[in-house]
Amino acid sequence: MNKLTLLFTGIVLTFGSAWVGFVAYPVANLANMEPLPDEETGGLIPPTLSGLAVAGQKVYAASGCVECHSQQVRPDPLTTDIAKQLGKRQTVPRDEIREHTPFLGEYRIGQDLSNYGARETDVAAVHRHLYSPQLVSPWSNMPSYSYLYQYRKIVGQPSSHALQGLTGSFAPKAGYEVVPTQQAEALVGYLLSLNQNYPLPESPEPTAK
Amino acid sequence: MSNDQSSQTDTLSSAERSAIDSSVASPVILFFGTSILWLLLGSIFELTSSIKLVWPFFLDGLSFLTYGRTSIVSVNALAYGWATPAAIGIGLWLTTRLCRVPLAHHKLLIASGIIWNLGVFVGVSGLLIGDSTSIPLLNFPAYSTHILLLSFALIATWAIVTFFQRQSGPLFVSQWFLVAGFFSFPWLFATASQLLVWNPIQASAQSPIAAWYAAGFFNLWLVPMGLAAAFYLIPKSIGRSVNSHHLSLLAFWSILLFGAWSGTSRLIGGPLPAWMVSVGAAAGVMMIIPALAVALNLHFTLEGHYAPVAWSPSLRFIVSGVLFLLTTWLLSAINSIPSVNSVTNFSDLTRGLNLLGYYGFFSMIAFGSIYYILPRLTGKEWPSSCLISWHFWLALSGILLGASALILGGLIQGFALQDVGITFRSSMDFISPFRFCAALASILLVAANLGFALLFAGLLWSTRRSGATPTLIAVREENSQEPVAV
Numbered sequence: 052m053n054k055l056t057l058l059f060t061g062i063v064l065t066f067g068s069a070w071v072g073f074v075a076y077p078v079a080n081l082a083n084m085e086p087l088p089d090e091e092t093g094g095l096i097p098p099t100l101s102g103l104a105v106a107g108q109k110v111y112a113a114s115g116c117v118e119c120h121s122q123q124v125r126p127d128p129l130t131t132d133i134a135k136q137l138g139k140r141q142t143v144p145r146d147e148i149r150e151h152t153p154f155l156g157e158y159r160i161g162q163d164l165s166n167y168g169a170r171e172t173d174v175a176a177v178h179r180h181l182y183s184p185q186l187v188s189p190w191s192n193m194p195s196y197s198y199l200y201q202y203r204k205i206v207g208q209p210s211s212h213a214l215q216g217l218t219g220s221f222a223p224k225a226g227y228e229v230v231p232t233q234q235a236e237a238l239v240g241y242l243l244s245l246n247q248n249y250p251l252p253e254s255p256e257p258t259a260k
Numbered sequence: 261m262s263n264d265q266s267s268q269t270d271t272l273s274s275a276e277r278s279a280i281d282s283s284v285a286s287p288v289i290l291f292f293g294t295s296i297l298w299l300l301l302g303s304i305f306e307l308t309s310s311i312k313l314v315w316p317f318f319l320d321g322l323s324f325l326t327y328g329r330t331s332i333v334s335v336n337a338l339a340y341g342w343a344t345p346a347a348i349g350i351g352l353w354l355t356t357r358l359c360r361v362p363l364a365h366h367k368l369l370i371a372s373g374i375i376w377n378l379g380v381f382v383g384v385s386g387l388l389i390g391d392s393t394s395i396p397l398l399n400f401p402a403y404s405t406h407i408l409l410l411s412f413a414l415i416a417t418w419a420i421v422t423f424f425q426r427q428s429g430p431l432f433v434s435q436w437f438l439v440a441g442f443f444s445f446p447w448l449f450a451t452a453s454q455l456l457v458w459n460p461i462q463a464s465a466q467s468p469i470a471a472w473y474a475a476g477f478f479n480l481w482l483v484p485m486g487l488a489a490a491f492y493l494i495p496k497s498i499g500r501s502v503n504s505h506h507l508s509l510l511a512f513w514s515i516l517l518f519g520a521w522s523g524t525s526r527l528i529g530g531p532l533p534a535w536m537v538s539v540g541a542a543a544g545v546m547m548i549i550p551a552l553a554v555a556l557n558l559h560f561t562l563e564g565h566y567a568p569v570a571w572s573p574s575l576r577f578i579v580s581g582v583l584f585l586l587t588t589w590l591l592s593a594i595n596s597i598p599s600v601n602s603v604t605n606f607s608d609l610t611r612g613l614n615l616l617g618y619y620g621f622f623s624m625i626a627f628g629s630i631y632y633i634l635p636r637l638t639g640k641e642w643p644s645s646c647l648i649s650w651h652f653w654l655a656l657s658g659i660l661l662g663a664s665a666l667i668l669g670g671l672i673q674g675f676a677l678q679d680v681g682i683t684f685r686s687s688m689d690f691i692s693p694f695r696f697c698a699a700l701a702s703i704l705l706v707a708a709n710l711g712f713a714l715l716f717a718g719l720l721w722s723t724r725r726s727g728a729t730p731t732l733i734a735v736r737e738e739n740s741q742e743p744v745a746v
């Protein structure tokens with residue numbers, strides 16, 4: 052192997068083979084997916100995201116949530132994700148078409164969030180969790196997202212958006228309140244939109260054994 | 261021993277060698293110096309993230325220091341601030357030496373070095389203010405990756421031109437690796453940036469491309485550059501030639517082929533066609549071939565000449581680096597088997613393997629190479645053999661403690677995450693003592709990096725000319741016949 056041209060050709064062929072398989076193939080076959088029509092409601096599957104949730108995706112990315120939280124349900128019987136009720140069926144490419152970037156995640160330092168919106172529907176509870184994770188689960192190592200909240204003195208009437216139920220060391224001082232910023236509202240909107248409980252033909256729910 | 265010329269390191273006279281070395285000095289020192297600053301910064305952020313995993317109240321409630329940002333700053337500062345410029349510096353020096361031409365256009369290289377560091381600085385600032393793309397290893401926002409690609413295009417063009425101007429003769433094995441690395445990285449980085457960051461394609465198609473990039477960054481960029489250094493410096497230091505031409509050939513082509521295909525194995529069960537995961541798993545298991553080919557080839561080269569590893573700093577670091585590469589690839593091969601991967605996926609075991617590969621293999625090889633290269637560029641010797649010894653043992657113990665804690669803990673955590681009867685909270689309780697050990701290991705690594713930075717600064721500022729004896733970290737045996745170029 053003493054000729055540079057031979058070396059180059061070999062590198063292009065080996066490297067190019069993987070490039071065809073893992074880059075060209077997905078670009079040609081996976082990058083043009085359409086939502087399916089929902090015959091029951093006349094809407095789309097997966098449902099279109101609200102504007103609030105789209106804004107929340109950006110906050111999710113900016114905060115680095117994907118560093119600890121995965122968003123993928125793996126199939127039976129390879130894994131126990133479905134038995135552990137992370138979701139009712141496997142996550143497939145069509146589930147991601149609403150996202151800008153797929154937040155698949157590499158770690159489960161925190162819980163999987165693919166169906167967070169199916170487990171949790173209470174906006175106030177999610178705010179409490181983001182502001183003071185250890186209030187909700189004392190054993191949690193989740194960081195506080197208090198920087199998405201405004202800690203301010205109550206002037207006149209208390210805000211109707213202010214967080215309720217903050218107790219112990221997390222409670223604001225008398226005469227103060229904790230109010231979510233727009234970013235916090237958007238993040239909660241996005242988290243509650245995470246719900247893959249719609250039927251997709253390519254990912255049937257496994258039948259009970 | 262093979263008589264093939266591709267196994268001989270070089271046949272330069274010492275005068276030619278020092279002319280080439282001094283021509284390359286300023287850009288290489290620029291790349292090394294800035295990379296060491298990023299190494300320090302990156303490892304401090306890594307330590308911060310490790311502490312936060314154990315004790316979430318550490319520096320809590322600040323947007324730019326939340327765990328999600330410190331951890332990506334550490335990964336990206338280490339990958340693009342430390343590893344890549346260090347690889348470029350080693351690559352430039354090796355390219356001029358092996359092509360036997362003094363460096364031309366060194367202002368172009370200095371400019372690209374400055375542009376590169378500007379790009380990393382812009383990227384890290386972007387991550388701190390929350391502009392991450394959330395793609396692993398490609399977190400830098402689009403406005404900084406344009407700068408990085410511009411800089412690298414200049415460097416790669418220079419490298420390819422130098423290869424075509426080289427003095428004729430057979431290509432040495434390190435040169436294969438250099439061409440592969442300088443050629444693959446821009447291809448990887450441009451493809452992934454264009455499809456995932458600049459003009460992102462639909463999210464449903466992005467995950468295999470991201471996995472392909474992450475595997476390629478290690479197997480097709482850092483590994484070729486690190487092995488180019490190992491295949492040159494190990495034989496050079498002990499005055500022998502590379503043992504087997506055929507094993508070199510096997511290692512080179514199997515790294516390129518299987519390394520490029522191995523990325524998708526970790527997306528097991530994920531939202532992508534099943535054949536991609538199967539191919540990735542098969543390629544991941546096949547990485548046993550280059551692992552054994554590299555390790556055996558270098559072992560046969562060193563056989564009977566292991567003694568200098570005790571006293572030569574560069575050999576000691578490089579040989580440890582090769583052993584860590586062997587470990588990384590063997591463990592990754594086991595981890596690629598689907599029944600194993602479905603358990604360990606999402607656990608801290610992945611962090612352990614990354615530590616072994618990026619720090620154990622690449623950083624150790626880079627340290628060893630810099631210990632060899634820098635005295636030859638500056639004509640000065642390393643100021644303290646004691647500090648070099650501390651650097652080595654701190655780095656080695658940090659890697660061993662951190663990787664073993666994360667791999668063992670990751671296994672336990674993985675089984676807990678998989679077991680239907682065990683709650684998520686218990687999986688966290690199981691892993692937390694191991695994360696505590698990993699945080700201790702991060703302290704050791706920060707100390708090691710600090711020691712290295714002090715040595716580097718000490719060498720640049722010192723006035724001690726060489727011609728005196730080289731700095732050794734152990735007493736050289738008097739009756740030894742080893743022709744060591746330390």
